[in-house]
Amino acid sequence: xxxxxxxxxxxxxxxxxxxxxxxxxxxxxxxxxxxxxxxxxxxxxxxxxxxxxxxxxxxxxxxxxxxxxxxxxxxxxxxxxxxxxxxxxxxxxxxxxxxxxxxxxxxxxxxxxxxxxxxxxxxxxxxxxxxxxxxxxxxxxxxxxxxxxxxxxxxxxxxxxxx
Amino acid sequence: xxxxxxxxxxxxxxxxxxxxxxxxxxxxxxxxxxxxxxxxxxxxxxxxxxxxxxxxxxxxxxxxxxxxxxxxxxxxxxxxxxxxxxxxxxxxxxxxxxxxxxxxxxxxxxxxxxxxxxxxxxxxxxxxxxxxxxxxxxxxxxxxxxxxxxxxxxxxxxxxxxxxxxxxxxxxxxxx
Amino acid sequence: xxxxxxxxxxxxxxxxxxxxxxxxxxxxxxxxxxxxxxxxxxxxxxxxxxxxxxxxxxxxxxxxxxxxxxxxxxxxxxxxxxxxxxxxxxxxxxxxxxxxxxxxxxxxxxxxxxxxxxxxxxxxxxxxxxxxxxxxxxxxxxxxxxxxxxxxxxxxxxxxxxxxxxxxxxxxxxxxxxxxxxxxxxxxxxxxxxxxxxxxxxxxxxxxxxxxxxxxxxxxxxxxxxxxxxxxxxxxxxxxxxxxxxxxxxxxxxxxxxxxxxxxxxxxxxxxxxxxxxxxxxxxxxxxxxxxxxxxxxxxxxxxxxxxxxxxxxxxxxxxxxxxxxxxxxxxxxxxxxxxxxxxxxxxxxxxxxxxxxxxxxxxxxxxxxxxxxxxxxxxxxxxxxxxxxxxxxxxxxxxxxxxxxxxxxx
Numbered sequence: 024x025x026x027x028x029x030x031x032x033x034x035x036x037x038x039x040x041x042x043x044x045x046x047x048x049x050x051x052x053x054x055x056x057x058x059x060x061x062x063x064x065x066x067x068x069x070x071x072x073x074x075x076x077x078x079x080x081x082x083x084x085x086x087x088x089x090x091x092x093x094x095x096x097x098x099x100x101x102x103x104x105x106x107x108x109x110x111x112x113x114x115x116x117x118x119x120x121x122x123x124x125x126x127x128x129x130x131x132x133x134x135x136x137x138x139x140x141x142x143x144x145x146x147x148x149x150x151x152x153x154x155x156x157x158x159x160x161x162x163x164x165x166x167x168x169x170x171x172x173x174x175x176x177x178x179x180x181x182x183x184x185x186x
Numbered sequence: 187x188x189x190x191x192x193x194x195x196x197x198x199x200x201x202x203x204x205x206x207x208x209x210x211x212x213x214x215x216x217x218x219x220x221x222x223x224x225x226x227x228x229x230x231x232x233x234x235x236x237x238x239x240x241x242x243x244x245x246x247x248x249x250x251x252x253x254x255x256x257x258x259x260x261x262x263x264x265x266x267x268x269x270x271x272x273x274x275x276x277x278x279x280x281x282x283x284x285x286x287x288x289x290x291x292x293x294x295x296x297x298x299x300x301x302x303x304x305x306x307x308x309x310x311x312x313x314x315x316x317x318x319x320x321x322x323x324x325x326x327x328x329x330x331x332x333x334x335x336x337x338x339x340x341x342x343x344x345x346x347x348x349x350x351x352x353x354x355x356x357x358x359x360x361x362x
Numbered sequence: 363x364x365x366x367x368x369x370x371x372x373x374x375x376x377x378x379x380x381x382x383x384x385x386x387x388x389x390x391x392x393x394x395x396x397x398x399x400x401x402x403x404x405x406x407x408x409x410x411x412x413x414x415x416x417x418x419x420x421x422x423x424x425x426x427x428x429x430x431x432x433x434x435x436x437x438x439x440x441x442x443x444x445x446x447x448x449x450x451x452x453x454x455x456x457x458x459x460x461x462x463x464x465x466x467x468x469x470x471x472x473x474x475x476x477x478x479x480x481x482x483x484x485x486x487x488x489x490x491x492x493x494x495x496x497x498x499x500x501x502x503x504x505x506x507x508x509x510x511x512x513x514x515x516x517x518x519x520x521x522x523x524x525x526x527x528x529x530x531x532x533x534x535x536x537x538x539x540x541x542x543x544x545x546x547x548x549x550x551x552x553x554x555x556x557x558x559x560x561x562x563x564x565x566x567x568x569x570x571x572x573x574x575x576x577x578x579x580x581x582x583x584x585x586x587x588x589x590x591x592x593x594x595x596x597x598x599x600x601x602x603x604x605x606x607x608x609x610x611x612x613x614x615x616x617x618x619x620x621x622x623x624x625x626x627x628x629x630x631x632x633x634x635x636x637x638x639x640x641x642x643x644x645x646x647x648x649x650x651x652x653x654x655x656x657x658x659x660x661x662x663x664x665x666x667x668x669x670x671x672x673x674x675x676x677x678x679x680x681x682x683x684x685x686x687x688x689x690x691x692x693x694x695x696x697x698x699x700x701x702x703x704x705x706x707x708x709x710x711x712x713x714x715x716x717x718x719x720x721x722x723x724x725x726x727x728x729x730x731x732x733x734x735x736x737x738x739x740x741x742x743x744x745x746x747x748x749x750x751x752x753x754x755x756x757x758x759x760x761x762x763x764x765x766x767x768x769x770x771x772x773x
Binding site: 096113116119120166169 | 390394398404417497
Binding site: 331 | 363365370371373374375376377378379380382383384397400511516
């Protein structure tokens with residue numbers, strides 16, 4: 024596949040993905056502001072800091088969408104990396120706290136959780152970012168493309184880079 | 187010692203000024219005109235040094251009131267060191283003003299501001315070579331993010347008056 | 363010699379030919395991301411995400427150790443065992459070391475070996491470790507100075523520059539190194555302002571940890587309330603204090619991956635200093651407050667301050683005990699508050715009071731030390747200056763919480 028085709032696919036992909044992220048963010052902001060929550064199948068929008076998570080997703084979505092124009096440009100690529108990082112922070116912290124919560128036995132139980140309790144901690148519903156996480160990993164492919172394109176820098180310019 | 191910040195309008199001179207002085211600047215109206223210049227202080231090797239943000243000017247042959255003020259500020263501060271802020275994307279135009287100031291016998295430091303924009307536009311300036319030809323310190327800066335400002339300050343002391351003939355010689359002569 | 367206009371342009375032409383080139387180099391992805399994180403439009407949302415991560419990590423980590431294990435250990439095993447085996451029940455030694463013999467949790471017992479150890483080890487230690495772990499990663503990755511650049515504009519309004527965010531963030535760990543970090547600020551005015559504001563408004567990691575235990579739902583409110591206070595009083599101090607506030611020149615280092623070795627080393631240094639400087643103060647605090655209670659001094663103080671505490675701040679007079687303890691350790695004070703009977707809103711008010719109120723003794727010592735550069739006059743300036751600011755703030759900002767509750771109709 025040609026370089027152009029790869030970026031074309033990425034462009035369409037992140038346009039759609041960005042819209043989804045932006046939409047979920049907007050819904051979470053609305054719920055957060057009105058103090059309500061929503062459960063939809065195995066997805067839930069509730070809990071502490073819903074408003075903040077909504078804001079972060081909203082901006083992440085906006086970054087994806089704003090990267091569509093001139094998609095192959097390095098600065099636009101940086102935007103999709105940053106938007107993905109923001110999703111990874113939310114999802115990563117959610118997974119981290121799920122793991123930590125699954126281990127102790129709880130107020131009435133023993134020192135450690137029972138096996139059933141342990142498994143139950145990982146059951147649905149999940150917050151939206153966990154569903155968005157796998158789809159955002161596509162960005163890794165584009166990071167790889169960029170890394171390959173970054174070489175080589177000629178000698179004269181190397182001297183001039185002043186960092 | 188005084189420091190004058192000079193350069194074309196809109197080259198990020200004020201951003202440099204704010205970086206150098208901090209928030210609390212005393213603003214004064216220049217008597218007799220409606221044009222402001224801004225005065226502030228910066229720390230230089232443990233001492234407070236007065237620094238003046240001169241209104242933007244394209245050359246030392248004033249075309250309007252603001253430029254008149256700028257030229258007047260320069261003439262009134264014979265002992266000043268001039269930090270000439272140049273837009274890296276428009277090096278040639280900025281150099282014109284810088285050369286004029288050098289010809290007047292002022293010690294000059296050149297800040298190649300908006301270095302990031304020049305980078306984006308694939309414009310590369312050989313800073314060492316430029317320093318070599320001009321004989322004055324040249325520092326790439328990105329005033330909005332504070333990059334290079336520290337180096338700029340540390341090199342103020344290297345500024346000294348340069349004879350324009352030396353520059354002409356280094357550059358390979360001029361045609362009449 | 364001076365050149366004519368044409369000669370000058372000709373010269374410039376020659377110089378430019380030798381120095382300007384049009385390269386093919388493109389930004390690396392790292393450069394581009396580094397730029398995005400300092401530009402407000404993209405940088406601020408990213409900063410929100412990072413701070414969200416910081417907070418989630420802090421809560422999850424501290425909750426895991428404290429709620430998951432330490433509460434159980436101290437309440438179900440340590441406390442009943444001590445109450446059982448410690449001799450001299452009813453005597454004053456028992457009271458000081460074990461506390462209330464009928465208490466069924468370590469928040470209420472209030473003995474040196476029960477509440478003292480529980481607060482220090484069970485609650486504050488995990489909070490401190492969580493806080494510093496994340497902070498060190500932020501420091502080492504190079505994100506912290508970028509946050510400073512972002513917050514620059516807001517801090518400029520109160521006469522400080524972006525780099526002042528570093529003492530502010532350090533302060534969330536412990537006020538003592540934060541006050542020391544104000545040395546990086548340029549003028550005496552800036553240093554004094556920052557040190558005073560930090561000591562008054564920024565709760566330390568120990569206090570944050572215990573607040574999460576005592577008023578989990580209101581920590582956000584308290585934090586925002588204190589931060590707003592920081593800027594309001596910063597603005598006023600900036601107007602009142604003579605002197606200038608020049609910029610600090612700060613170079614933003616490139617991003618890089620933190621190394622495990624460095625993180626481990628820094629974390630250890632900070633945790634060790636917690637053991638040597640904080641824990642003794644917590645234990646001492648319990649002893650002093652208990653002694654004051656036993657001698658009846660505390661009751662007397664409570665009666666004396668009743669008009670102010672009940673009238674102005676709307677909190678029970680018993681809070682005088684925690685306020686005394688707050689001078690030694692704020693975490694201890696908050697723990698002690700939780701054992702006093704009062705409404706949630708009164709509890710939130712008293713937590714705000716404890717935060718604003720006198721910096722803990724270690725911070726106080728540090729303030730004096732920082733003032734010393736100006737000789738005795740300097741110490742006096744620092745001391746009385748901070749003290750005056752503190753009294754005004756406690757009354758105004760502390761009273762305002764009460765007013766907010768009255769307006770909301772919950773006081």
